[in-house]
Amino acid sequence: MEELAEPGKQTELEELEELEELEEWVALIDACIEPIATRPVDLTDPDWMRKLKEGPHPLDEAGIRPEAEAALRDVLSLYEEGDEDVRAALRALLERCHSFASATTLPFEPTPQSFRQRLVEMSVEDQGHDTRDMMVGLNDLCGQARDAGLDIRPLLLDVAELSSEVDKYGMGSTRGILLRAAEREPSGLW
Numbered sequence: 001m002e003e004l005a006e007p008g009k010q011t012e013l014e015e016l017e018e019l020e021e022l023e024e025w026v027a028l029i030d031a032c033i034e035p036i037a038t039r040p041v042d043l044t045d046p047d048w049m050r051k052l053k054e055g056p057h058p059l060d061e062a063g064i065r066p067e068a069e070a071a072l073r074d075v076l077s078l079y080e081e082g083d084e085d086v087r088a089a090l091r092a093l094l095e096r097c098h099s100f101a102s103a104t105t106l107p108f109e110p111t112p113q114s115f116r117q118r119l120v121e122m123s124v125e126d127q128g129h130d131t132r133d134m135m136v137g138l139n140d141l142c143g144q145a146r147d148a149g150l151d152i153r154p155l156l157l158d159v160a161e162l163s164s165e166v167d168k169y170g171m172g173s174t175r176g177i178l179l180r181a182a183e184r185e186p187s188g189l190w
Contacts, residue, residue: 015078019086022074023093029068029104030097033058037099058103068104076117079124080162091126091164101125108141110148112155115141119159123174126164131171138181146186156182 036058041048059065079090094101108118118141127134145152160178167173172180 015082015086018074018078019082019089022071022078023089025071026075026093026097026100029064029071030100032062032064033068033103034099036061037103058099068100069106071100072104072106072121075124076120080120087124087162088164090124094125094128098129101128108144110145110150112150115145115150115152116155116159119155119178120162123159123163123178126166126174127168127177131169131177134174135171135177138177142181142186153182 041052045051055061057065059068075090075094079087082090105121106114106117108114119138122134122138122141125134142152142156156178160175160182163173163175163178165173165175167176171177
């Protein structure tokens with residue numbers, strides 16, 4: 001017999017069903033934007049960077065921004081509520097669905113909630129395919145938050161607790177990188 005969940009808490013079965021549905025939804029979105037996100041860029045064209053910047057975002061070109069952002073919010077919510085097994089499954093999902101992970105992000109506003117949300121995004125992305133990109137993004141995010149007067153150290157420490165301890169690329173784990181950022185004065189990587 002399945003135990004009753006505390007009010008506001010999901011049972012393990014409900015959590016697994018939500019995870020399965022979310023995996024299917026994210027995979028579908030990933031399949032829609034993958035041809036756009038991975039389209040070759042002609043690096044011999046002297047205007048390639050301008051064209052890339054001025055062109056439509058892959059989510060907008062595919063016409064699925066609201067759906068992708070809603071899916072990301074669901075990923076982040078389940079990531080924060082779930083246990084380590086659920087968080088590991090969501091990290092693996094975004095590893096498999098690289099186009100979704102690289103094209104979908106939520107806007108940053110200079111509030112503690114928005115800063116924490118962006119940190120949780122970084123945590124679930126778990127360095128993506130390049131630790132250096134994650135570190136540059138984290139440092140920029142910390143700078144924006146500091147400039148807005150946010151107390152970011154407690155938020156870095158909080159999200160570090162949710163993060164992976166696996167050193168994927170020899171530059172430290174996501175948890176370790178967030179902890180290093182929290183230890184610096186001012187908070188950030190450099």
